[in-house]
Each structure stands twice: as C-alpha cells, then as structure tokens.
Amino acid sequence: MARLDAPHSSPTTTTPTGPYSALARLAGPFALAAGVLMVVVEVAIFPIVDVDDHVGTSTNTVYRISGVVYFLAFCLLVLAAVAAYGWQARESGRLGVVGVIAAIVGTMFLGGDLWFESFYVTYVADVAPDVLDKDPSGMIVLGAISSYVLFAIGWALFGVASLRARVFPRAICVAIIIGGLAGFQALLPPWGIPLGLAMAWLGVWMIRARRHAPAAGAVS
DSSP states (O other): OOOTTSTTSSSSOOOOOSOOOTTGGGHHHHHHHHHHHHHHHHHHHTTTOOTTOHHHHHTOHHHHHHHHHHHHHHHHHHHHHHHHHHHHHHHHHHHHHHHHHHHHHHHHHHHHHHHIIIIIHHHHHHHOGGGGGSOOOTHHHHHHHHHHHHHHHHHHHHHHHHHHHTOSOHHHHHHHHHHHHHGGGTTSTTTTHHHHHHHHHHHHHHHHHHHTSOTTSOOO
C-alpha cells in the first residue's frame, strides 16, 4: 500500500491517500458509466451508420436515440477526466495538468460536434435532406478536423500523464492512450469502443480501490 509521503515506493503503481473530494469519489462511477455508454452506443449504431447515406442514417430512430445517449456519455467523460485527475494531481505534476486540460478541451470540441450531429443534423434531415448530400466546406470542415485532432491528442496525453504518475495500473493507462488515438474517429463506430473500454476498466478499478480502502481514505 502506497502513501502520499512515499509516492514512488512501488515501481508500477502509486495510489494516493485521502481524503478525496466529493467529485474525486465519483471518478469511478463517472468513468464506468461513460465507458459503458460509449461501447453500447457504438455497438448499437455500427450496423446503422452509412457514410454514403447521410439522410438514411440521420433519420434512423435508433441512431437518433443513440446520439443523445452518446452525448450524455461525453458529458460523463468530461466529469470523469476531472474527477480522475483528483486521484493523481500531486503525482502527475505539470504533465497531469496539461493532460487533463487537453482531455477536457478535446472532449468539449468533439462533444460539440456530436451535439451538432445528434440534434441539428437530424433536424436538417427532416426539413432539408438535400443539404446533407452536399460536401461540407469552409469553417465546418475546420471545426470537424480540429475536434478529431484535439480529442485524440487530449486523451492520449491524459493517458501518458497517468502512466507517468503511476497511480492507475500501467495497462489501463496504455489502454487510455490507445483509445485516445483511436478516438480520432470516435464518432464513427467502432473507433470509440477502445476508449470506452479503457474508461470502463478504469472505472471498475477505481470503484474497487475505493471499496477496499481503509476508513481513513487510503486506497490500496
């Protein structure tokens, strides 16, 4: 069991001691919920999404419901990033600050793209379907590409910072890095599944760590 006063006593994992903030205590449930929802949505829409038929995809009822659920998952993903940072703020140092900020910004950018796809594009599919057959250009292309890049870089950096902090298991940190990079196309199935699985894994680990922690707030 590692203590705050000996943060590097383990060669692979160093777990901080409490007390945790109320938000940090919710890190496990947030991460698990976000990860599970991401995976469920991507599996549900995998047979539905057709990049060559925007109207057909956008008018599908399952796709529309899944878009709203996926947006909720992204909201939970932001909360999970902030709450998980609370577990390793001291150990992760400046890189941890950069990592969590990058993950938040990237998720907000891609979350905005997701909101647009889930709410506005589905509306356009009903009232002006011909618009969806036109090739996007200008600012919308710049916004989309920047969203993909920032999301991928953000979560990859979060994973690297976590790996360096040695609070979470190394395998989970590597999974987050891989999931972040694959998340460049997270809005298209199955590319969001790797990060979803990594976050669910992290969530389970944090929940178990909290459950087996001594009453004083230490986590084993």
